Amino acid sequence: MAEQEEVRDEELVALAQQGRRDSFELLVRRYMEKAFHIAFNFTRDTETAKDLSQDAFLRAYANIKQFDGRSSFYTWFYRIVVNLCLDHARRHRRVSWESLDQMAEESGEQRQFADSTFAPDEHAIAGETKRRVDKTLESMPKKQRTAFLLRNHQGLSIADVAKVMKTTEGTVRVYLHRAVAALRQSLVEFV
């Protein structure tokens, strides 16, 4: 298993293209967390993120023979995930982001900011920061938000973000800067 984990994506893809499902399953194991996280960043709902990311794997497997290797598998696959998330966002635009606050309040889901070392007032500040960040992300133009999420949350390089979004690196830089500027604007008022 450890040896198989070392196998490069390209080799696994080539085997999957020959009908080896077990090879594709290794790609699932390799990218499932990233796929889920990006879907979660878009949808803010665990079940929806799980369904969307699993659908992305299914779609990638169904179309694996069309993958020509011009980009990395990871870029190609991310494009599928992002497109599914954008389609989903188009259909359920108002639900995902607005439900976040309720979910967070109801389930006490503030763990990412609510480190045990934080004092109660810091918890409140962290909660407010999170709300502001989410609200700002919600109000951003879709492409700007996508670029920001892919770079900031997923750690894709600007070159890869450009490939995923089928745009130029210069455009991604502009999106990224504007997204950070918007976040700054929303948070700078929060003193």
Added chain:
Amino acid sequence: MKNRAPLASACKQYEEDLVLHYYGENGQDERRKIENHLADCLSCRSFLDDLRRLLPQITQIEKMPQSFWDNYYRQTVAKLADYEERKFSWRAFFAPMRMWMVPAFGTVVAAVLVVGLMFGKDNIKLFVEPRAEKIPQEIMADKNQLEFFESMEIIEALGKLEAQDEPKTEATPTDSTRVSGNAQIV
């Protein structure tokens, strides 16, 4: 998190470069330029420090337990297996058909044509033969026109009867009498 403005203002012309610098996306020359600027500019340093403090925090999402990932992987693999099974079941359904499908289909089409020609001759005519052109209303026979034509026929018939009634004995004038007659008139 401190209770203060999380992001300080930076020099406008360096703001975009600072964002790229934070992500490690600027080139070597740009990086050197930014570092030189940062050495002298407190507000840009604060801006960059705030990016380093804030952006990783908003990145974090709830960490899912291992059981979630095990379940996720199991479900995905099951979905893949299900997809493959469905795909191959369709292929298996169509595979034996391919051998005889084309001639069988051809035979069925030919049979339908023959039956259609045999029993639906009149119906086929409707489709094959062009329809007679519609006669314009103005030349169609109406009641009055028919009466007119009938009266014409009667007149012709009367003329024929009269011709029959004329005595056959009256000889047709010969050329000599016709000439003399003409001479008399003159």
